[in-house]
Amino acid sequence: MAKINRQLHENIVGYYHAYNRVAGKKKGYYPFEDPTERAIFEAHLWRLCSFFAVNLGFFAFMGNHFHLLFEMLDANALSDEEVKRRWKAHYAAALAEGRVQEPDWSQADEFAKIRKRIGNPSEFLHDLKGQFAEGYNVRHDLRGSFWDGRFKNTLLSPEAVASCARYIELNPLRSGIESKVGAAGRNSWYNFEQSCRGKERDFSKHPGFQLLVKALHPDPDKPLSPGEELELAMMTYAAWREHFDAEEKRLADERAAAALAKEEQRAAELTQSCQRSWFDALVVGDLEYCRRQAIRLHRPDTEPIELAPGLYGLFRRQRRSS
Helix, strand or coil, rough: CCCCCCCCCCCCEEEEEEEEEEEECCCCCCHHHHHHHHHHHHHHHHHHHHHEEEEEEEEECCCCEEEEEEEEEHHHHHHHHHHHHHHHCCCCCHCCCCCCCCCCCCHHHHHHHHHHHHHCHHHHHHHHHHHHHHHHHHHHCCCCCCCCCCEEEECHHHHHHHHHHHHHHHHHHCCCCCCCCCCCCEEEHHHHHHHHHCCCCCCHCCCCCHHHHHCCCCCCCCCCCHHHHHHHHHHHHHHHHHHHHHHHHHHHHHHHHHHHHHHHHHHHHHHHHHHHHHHEEEEECCCHHHHHHHHHHCCCCCCEEEECCCCCEEEEECCCCC
């Protein structure tokens, strides 16, 4: 199968959902379970957003993958001074250490090259993944690929932005990482809740609110007034909170029902075993009693089988533990 063109979305202004999973170095490999690593990844993310023409709205960090929803802005709309400022801020340390050379700002083609780079979503994601992976491997003395292949980057229509945003915010909840949206510190909803701690929930403080406003009201000639923005923030928060509450309850009920069903199945199996034991067992009693009798019966390496809570049995044809 032919590979997808890596330049498919190069320098296309719009909304993107990006996703990537870490390589399966070993079973149960979940680097983002470490809050320190999540904080480092998020720091890389915001630092790169200040360099690239990226308006980050929503994100979620799962155990072994991440989700991002961002808007790629038009880098050609940035002034020369803004491009120069971003470059100097981003490369300040490397410039001071002599690892990079400052461009010749008198050349127009230098600005063109930088604009092309900072307006490219693939360059943004490439730098994010590469810088984090390099640091992670050094911190944990690892070698080889950190990421499982190339990132997935989907261009979204404005109408799809809100649905994708809710999907990202609900991801930790639906995976079982948290019982309430934002409780585990894995997504942008957590950042929003932290910014509103002790205050009324003002959705305009969410990092993705302005992105939603732009997606829902894309006409720049008819911007929303402050009052209209406030009303939209209140309506959006109420609708999303209602949706999140319903999803939290549905999943909690599902998990409780699954746990109850598992417990009932276990109880039924134990009951059946216990009923059979009156006919098949050599010894029935508590764990210590069965172990003492196993020694007396010259079967010291035979571990009693649990029949019911606190009740065990030894069987004539029971397989001995290795």
